[in-house]
Amino acid sequence: MIGCGWFGRRFLGRSMSVLAFCIAALTASTASGDEIDLSPVLSEMVDGVIIPAYEKFVEVSEDEVIAIESLCAGPDEDTLKSARAGFATLVYGFSRIEAMRFGPAREENRFERLFFWPDRRSRGLRQVEGIIQEEDTSALDAGQLAEKSVAVQGLLALDFALSDDEAEEDLRRKGSFRCGYALAISRRIAATAKNLLADWSGPTGYGNQMKNAGPDQPVYRTSGEAMQEILRSASEMLTIDRDFKIARVIGEHAGEAKLKRAPFWRSSLWLRAIDGNIAFVEALFAGNTLAAKLDDENKTLPKELRFELEQARKAIADASEHVELGVATDGIGDKPHGLLKYATVPLHGAADILESRLSQALGLTIGFNSLDGD
Amino acid sequence: MGGKAVDRRGFLAGMAGFSLLAVSPALADTGRRMAFICAMKDREGYGVAALSASGEILRREPLPDRAHGAAISPDGETAVILARRPGRYLGVMDLTGRMPFKIRPPRPDRLFYGHGFFSADGKLFYATENDFKNEAGVLGVYDTADGFNRVGELSSGGVGPHEAILMRDGNTAVVANGGIITHPDYPREELNLPTMDSTLAYIDLASQKVTAVQRLPKELYQMSFRHLAEDAHGTVWIGGQYHGSPADVVPMVFVSRFATGVRALSAPDAVFRNMRHYVGSVAVDAGHGRVATTCPRGGVWQVWDSANQNLIAERRVIDICGVAAGREGFVAVDGLGNFREGETVLSAHRSVAWDNHLLSLNNI
Numbered sequence: 001m002i003g004c005g006w007f008g009r010r011f012l013g014r015s016m017s018v019l020a021f022c023i024a025a026l027t028a029s030t031a032s033g034d035e036i037d038l039s040p041v042l043s044e045m046v047d048g049v050i051i052p053a054y055e056k057f058v059e060v061s062e063d064e065v066i067a068i069e070s071l072c073a074g075p076d077e078d079t080l081k082s083a084r085a086g087f088a089t090l091v092y093g094f095s096r097i098e099a100m101r102f103g104p105a106r107e108e109n110r111f112e113r114l115f116f117w118p119d120r121r122s123r124g125l126r127q128v129e130g131i132i133q134e135e136d137t138s139a140l141d142a143g144q145l146a147e148k149s150v151a152v153q154g155l156l157a158l159d160f161a162l163s164d165d166e167a168e169e170d171l172r173r174k175g176s177f178r179c180g181y182a183l184a185i186s187r188r189i190a191a192t193a194k195n196l197l198a199d200w201s202g203p204t205g206y207g208n209q210m211k212n213a214g215p216d217q218p219v220y221r222t223s224g225e226a227m228q229e230i231l232r233s234a235s236e237m238l239t240i241d242r243d244f245k246i247a248r249v250i251g252e253h254a255g256e257a258k259l260k261r262a263p264f265w266r267s268s269l270w271l272r273a274i275d276g277n278i279a280f281v282e283a284l285f286a287g288n289t290l291a292a293k294l295d296d297e298n299k300t301l302p303k304e305l306r307f308e309l310e311q312a313r314k315a316i317a318d319a320s321e322h323v324e325l326g327v328a329t330d331g332i333g334d335k336p337h338g339l340l341k342y343a344t345v346p347l348h349g350a351a352d353i354l355e356s357r358l359s360q361a362l363g364l365t366i367g368f369n370s371l372d373g374d
Numbered sequence: 375m376g377g378k379a380v381d382r383r384g385f386l387a388g389m390a391g392f393s394l395l396a397v398s399p400a401l402a403d404t405g406r407r408m409a410f411i412c413a414m415k416d417r418e419g420y421g422v423a424a425l426s427a428s429g430e431i432l433r434r435e436p437l438p439d440r441a442h443g444a445a446i447s448p449d450g451e452t453a454v455i456l457a458r459r460p461g462r463y464l465g466v467m468d469l470t471g472r473m474p475f476k477i478r479p480p481r482p483d484r485l486f487y488g489h490g491f492f493s494a495d496g497k498l499f500y501a502t503e504n505d506f507k508n509e510a511g512v513l514g515v516y517d518t519a520d521g522f523n524r525v526g527e528l529s530s531g532g533v534g535p536h537e538a539i540l541m542r543d544g545n546t547a548v549v550a551n552g553g554i555i556t557h558p559d560y561p562r563e564e565l566n567l568p569t570m571d572s573t574l575a576y577i578d579l580a581s582q583k584v585t586a587v588q589r590l591p592k593e594l595y596q597m598s599f600r601h602l603a604e605d606a607h608g609t610v611w612i613g614g615q616y617h618g619s620p621a622d623v624v625p626m627v628f629v630s631r632f633a634t635g636v637r638a639l640s641a642p643d644a645v646f647r648n649m650r651h652y653v654g655s656v657a658v659d660a661g662h663g664r665v666a667t668t669c670p671r672g673g674v675w676q677v678w679d680s681a682n683q684n685l686i687a688e689r690r691v692i693d694i695c696g697v698a699a700g701r702e703g704f705v706a707v708d709g710l711g712n713f714r715e716g717e718t719v720l721s722a723h724r725s726v727a728w729d730n731h732l733l734s735l736n737n738i
Contacts, residue, residue: 107619109568118560121509150568206621218647219620244560367693368415368709368727369670373600373615373652374442374458374488374536 036293036363038223039211044287045230046200046207053096053280054197060086060093061190068186072179075172083171083182084267087162090189091269094155095276097196099237099284102229103206103219104199109150110192116151117263118244124151128160135177142187153188156263161185163266224364231364232371234281235354241274242347250332250340257332259323271320275313281350282309285358298361305353311346315339408432408469409736411453412696412707413441413729422455422465427700429713429721435475438463442488443537443731447518448496450735454522456501458730460558461486464501466522469735478522483507484514485558488730489537492518493579494544500579502535502549503527506557511535513547513577531575531584533566537602541610546585546632547577548610550599554617567617572598574612576632588636594624601653605680606660612636613653613667626653627667627676629683639678641685648672648688654730659699666704670695670730675706689717696732707732 067086071079094114097105105111116124127149131139138144145153161167161182170178200207206219210229213220220226249262249270262270285302294301319339323332332340409427414420420440424433442458455465464486466476480486480503490501499516511530516522530538532551539548553572555565564570572595576586590597596618603611612628625638626649650671657666658680668675673692678685693709705715707728713721 103620106617112568118563118565120557120559120565218623240563244563248559367670367673369654369693369695369730370650370673370709373654373671374730 036224038227038293038362039213040289041287041293042213042223042226042230043211044289045284046211048287049280049283050097050100051197051200051207053093053100053283054193054200057090057093057097058190058193058197060089061186061193064090065183065186065190068179068183071171072176072183075174075176075179077172080168080171084162087158087267088269088272091155091159091264091267091273092276095273096280098273098277099233099280101236102233103210104196107195107199110196112150112154113146113192114154114189115263116154116156119151119156124149124156125160127152128157131181132161132178137177140177140180140184142184142191145184145188146191153185155189158182158185158189159264159267159269224362227362228359228364230284231354231359234284235351237277237281238347238351238354241277242344242351245270245274246340246344246347250337254332254334254337257337259332271316271323275316278309278313278316278347281354282306282313285354294361298357301353301358301361305350305358308346308350308353312343312350315343315346319343406430406432409700409734410698410705411444411446411455411467411733411735412731413437413444413455415440415727415729416723416725422453422467423726424453424467424469425713429707429723431723431726435465435467437465438477441465441729443490444733445489445491445499446733446735447492448494452496452518453733454490454492454499454501456486456488456490459485459487460504460556460561461488464490464516464522476522481514481524484512484527486514487511487534487536489535491538491540491547494540498525500538500540500547502530502538504534504556509533509555509557511549511551513538513549528577528582529584531577531587532573533571534598536598536600539602539604539610540579541604542608545579547579548602548604548630549575549577550602550612551575552598552600552615554598564617567596570596570598570617572614574599574610574630574636586632588630590628590636590638594638597624599628601656603656603658603665605658605665606663607680609680609683611656611658611665611667611678611680613656615653616651620651622651623647624651626651626669627656627678639683639685641676645676645685645688648674654695655697655732657697657699657704657732659704661699662703664704666697666706668694668697668706670709677704693727695730696728698732698734699736700734701736705732705734 064086067083071083101111119125161178170176209217209219210226213223213226215221250257259265264270264273285305291299291302319336322336406426408424410425413422420437421434422441423431426432440458441455444453444455446453451470453467453469457463463477463479485504487502492499497518499518500513503512503514505512511533512527513530514524515526517525530549530551534552534554536550536552551573553570574588575584578585598615599612600615601613610630614626616624623643623646626646627639628636630636649669652671653667654670655668663680665678665680670693674688674690675694676685676688691708694706696707698705700715703716707713709727711723711726712719
């Protein structure tokens with residue numbers, strides 16, 4: 001901390017007062033997040049929400065490997081149905097960790113290996129199509145697949161393999177290349193899921209680094225910094241849902257909707273996945289320890305956040321009953337368009353709570369310059 | 375990663391760069407003369423301000439959106455302020471006060487990346503731009519005498535150009551191509567992190583040819599070159615932004631020469647860790663032989679010796695970013711409204727957040 005006395009002595013004669021300098025120094029100190037120990041809140045988030053979400057993702061990814069193994073061994077209506085149901089569960093499992101784009105997700109491009117989106121020029125999709133059309137046998141081995149582009153080994157590659165127009169016929173045929181490729185993808189996803197969980201868990205895991213932030217820790221010097229990471233990630237997730245996964249897909253008017261811009265449109269899991277994103281954020285901030293760190297004026301913030309998120313989830317759930325996905329047509333009905341457009345409003349409100357009000361209430365000023373490098 | 379420890383002696387020596395000296399009478403006498411330009415946000419929204427040497431706001435122009443970097447014309451009469459990516463305006467500020475502030479949009483299929491520079495004769499202005507349809511980086515060329523009309527463009531020598539500067543030879547441009555593809559459909563989303571390819575490009579402006587493209591070793595492929603400054607020895611100093619694992623301790627400051635390529639500087643691991651994988655601004659104080667790097671995410675800034683390229687000192691300042699050479703050493707601003715010379719806060723505008731880059735009018 002800078003000594004206020006030194007500043008005061010030197011500049012007493014100038015226009016700035018000692019008091020102003022000291023206030024400047026104190027403000028800075030508060031903004032660093034050192035004032036409130038947020039470790040208990042972080043512990044609750046990591047142990048109660050984040051690591052269980054990764055555990056679940058590992059579980060459902062392993063289930064999907066088994067389901068696709070069964071499909072390849074005995075392709076029929078039931079095994080295909082199970083593989084697709086398993087995929088739906090897998091996508092939901094991923095949607096509940098999607099917000100955690102930092103930490104272990106940044107190792108070896110794991111996030112993009114799982115979810116290469118947006119794929120703006122369909123570069124990834126074209127590679128997936130190429131592998132299937134050319135029956136590239138090197139893609140049948142999960143180890144060799146890992147060496148290929150990140151775009152051909154994740155959830156959207158599996159979405160295509162299981163649900164594009166030709167999938168039904170291909171996958172019902174014994175010994176199909178497509179099934180072998182789908183199996184290799186599912187194994188890659190399961191391996192990545194396992195690595196993510198391993199890196200989050202254990203005494204030296206990322207979760208413990210967040211919980212035990214300190215000057216000697218490699219990533220977070222204070223619990224405030226760790227909390228800022230979570231607030232920023234949660235807010236970013238809601239913004240991506242609002243701007244990219246909803247607004248950009250539905251357009252201004254129902255007739256302008258371009259559903260193929262949505263991830264998982266082929267498997268009709270677009271809105272379900274958004275729900276998973278929001279449910280995860282809701283769970284993160286639903287713990288008891290958070291409210292305990294807030295003063296009376298801000299005690300209701302977690303409730304306000306929950307209200308906004310619930311509003312959005314309800315509108316999305318209602319809309320999903322009216323949206324026909326998995327079809328190559330554009331446009332959307334007026335009713336679901338209206339509901340989804342409405343959902344962006346509470347998502348905006350929730351992101352604002354996370355970015356500004358909750359951050360400030362916890363003594364964390366997310367810096368103007370430090371928020372987002374450029 | 376190795377590196378010399380920053381010992382107490384070195385630290386004190388470094389303070390000369392930070393300028394702990396009393397404010398000189400000369401500086402105090404500058405009165406209401408404009409000395410710096412900086413983008414800002416205040417209660418009225420986004421803007422750009424002209425500041426006195428003591429941090430007094432002498433002029434403020436409103437901006438439609440957040441700005442980023444700026445450039446000053448060789449005659450010191452014009453400042454150009456560029457929107458933050460995805461940038462949709464370029465602002466022209468006549469510092470003589472004769473002409474009103476002017477805003478112009480980019481070409482419809484281009485977006486500004488936040489930086490630019492004037493040609494040595496001041497007749498042209500070059501802006502780093504995103505040719506987003508072709509996922510290519512370009513330098514848009516503007517005629518300063520004709521209302522900053524766009525008169526052409528040239529390749530930036532890579533993808534995602536960020537800061538570009540004119541070297542002291544008056545003809546060589548150096549561009550920090552960040553290597554990251556972005557598109558206005560997904561504002562601020564980085565679309566190619568697994569395959570990003572950052573380069574430092576040297577461009578001969580007379581022939582409009584890219585004369586050298588420099589890269590870091592493969593293991594640092596997720597390092598994005600962002601900010602640049604040339605020292606008195608003709609060495610280009612580069613601040614990076616790292617997109618790999620947050621646990622990685624990697625060098626964040628680099629130097630380049632046209633003939634010998636780019637290399638990482640060494641410093642204690644703790645120094646690079648404190649930078650939190652982002653260097654927001656680089657400035658050279660040629661008079662004192664110092665280079666400053668600021669790291670807003672880490673809330674730290676450093677001073678380096680430009681001759682031997684050793685780290686001299688590191689200081690902690692929350693949300694610090696804009697930095698420029700002042701008359702007595704480095705001047706830096708932060709997101710909390712502080713304007714400081716060295717460690718001395720000269721002005722504090724509580725309702726103002728100073729943005730990424732501070733430009734000195736004395737250094738033109």
